[in-house]
Amino acid sequence: MRTILLVDNGSSRPDSTLNLRRIAERLAERVGEPIRPVSLLHADRVPAGRLNGRPAELLAPTLKRLVGAGVRNLRLVPLFFGPSRALTQFVPELAAEVAAELGPFRLEVAPGLCPLPEGEPRLVQILADNLSIAATRAAIEPRRVVLVDHGSPIPEVTAVRRWLALKLVERLGPDVRLEEAVMERRPGSEYDFNGPLLEDVLIHLAETDQSTPILLSMLFLSAGRHAGPDGDIARIRAGIEARFPRLQIQVAPLVGEHPGLIEILADRL
Numbered sequence: 001m002r003t004i005l006l007v008d009n010g011s012s013r014p015d016s017t018l019n020l021r022r023i024a025e026r027l028a029e030r031v032g033e034p035i036r037p038v039s040l041l042h043a044d045r046v047p048a049g050r051l052n053g054r055p056a057e058l059l060a061p062t063l064k065r066l067v068g069a070g071v072r073n074l075r076l077v078p079l080f081f082g083p084s085r086a087l088t089q090f091v092p093e094l095a096a097e098v099a100a101e102l103g104p105f106r107l108e109v110a111p112g113l114c115p116l117p118e119g120e121p122r123l124v125q126i127l128a129d130n131l132s133i134a135a136t137r138a139a140i141e142p143r144r145v146v147l148v149d150h151g152s153p154i155p156e157v158t159a160v161r162r163w164l165a166l167k168l169v170e171r172l173g174p175d176v177r178l179e180e181a182v183m184e185r186r187p188g189s190e191y192d193f194n195g196p197l198l199e200d201v202l203i204h205l206a207e208t209d210q211s212t213p214i215l216l217s218m219l220f221l222s223a224g225r226h227a228g229p230d231g232d233i234a235r236i237r238a239g240i241e242a243r244f245p246r247l248q249i250q251v252a253p254l255v256g257e258h259p260g261l262i263e264i265l266a267d268r269l
Contacts, residue, residue, distance in 0.1 A: 003036065003066060003071050003073065003074045004077060004269065005037075005059070005062070005074060005075070005076045006020065006023065006024045006077050006079060007059055007077065007079060007091075008037075008039050008221065008222070009040050009079075009080070009084075009086060010056070010058070012042045012043070012225075013223060013225065013230075015222065015223040016039075017037075017043045018051065018052075019221070019222040019256050019257075020037045020079070020222065023037070026259075026262050027262055027265050027266065031266050033269075036057070038058060038059045038062050039056055039058055040058065040086050040090060043057075059094065063095070063107075064098055067098050067099075067105050071105070072105040074105065075107075075108045075269065076091065076110065077110045077265060078109065079113070079221055080112045081113050081114050082112055082152070082159070082161075083156050083157060084154065084157055095107045111268060113261075113264060116156075120264060121167065122260055122264050123264065124168055124171055125171075126255055126260045127217050128168060128171045129258060130217065131145060131172070134215055134250045134251065134253070135215060138213065138248070140213045143175065143176060143177065143212050144205060144212050144213065144214045145168075145169075145172065145178045145214075145216075146202070146216050147165050147180050147181070147217040148180075148181045148216055148233065149161050150182065150219075151182030152182075153185075153186050153191055158194050161180060161219060162180070164219065165180050179205070180195045180196075180201075181195060181197065182194055182198065183197070183198055183226045183232060184226075198233065202214065202237075202240045202249065206240060206247050207244075210244050210247040213247075213250060214248070215249075215250050215251075216250065216251045216252060218251065218252050220255065221255050221261075222254060227254055233251065234251070237251065
């Protein structure tokens with residue numbers, strides 16, 4: 001019998017871990033197998049009292065505990081859009097370390113949410129659905145959209161956002177202008193491939209036109225430091241709207257809130 005781990009990057013914000021658990025519960029119901037939610041990093045900083053009395057689990061101690069208890073067949077399902085170093089370096093190095101200490105075991109790592117070159121059309125549909133929800137809620141027509149993600153110094157991860165942007169603009173049609181933006185990027189022209197910062201993109205769009213609303217398409221799974229009501233994106237939005245009072249900025253729901261995500265994850269099993 002295999003043990004299935006649903007793994008995210010982790011956050012020091014409790015909402016992220018609670019959402020990871022919610023997704024794991026729904027996935028378990030969908031596939032009829034237990035799903036164990038674990039994070040790579042950070043989540044252990046959240047007091048258990050803010051997580052319904054149950055501390056978050058990190059991958060390294062969880063993997064050592066399972067293998068030490070005799071578990072030898074594991075499947076890791078990543079809650080990552082692209083091939084981050086967490087998947088290409090951290091997880092293989094951790095598995096090798098555990099195997100050296102506790103003996104051989106099998107750890108299969110499922111594909112990420114949008115493996116290239118084939119991509120994941122259902123993820124495009126989720127982004128389109130979430131934009132429709134935001135536009136309907138605000139009673140506006142989507143004319144200007146910014147697809148925003150965390151940002152990465154790894155070209156292969158940025159390529160996932162680019163693929164999604166191209167497919168999303170095809171879905172939205174010729175009347176929609178779509179920009180890409182990131183929340184973090186390293187200085188230097190060698191990282192220009194990562195894209196511009198969200199705040200810079202919004203300022204440019206606002207200076208060009210304050211009358212056409214902007215919709216933020218959120219390439220985030222859970223609320224955390226950047227996404228969510230208390231995140232950096234909400235702060236940036238408030239600042240831009242204060243500076244440009246005629247401009248309306250609407251934020252779409254997160255990918256992790258869409259029921260279609262469960263079907264994508266189920267196929268990874």
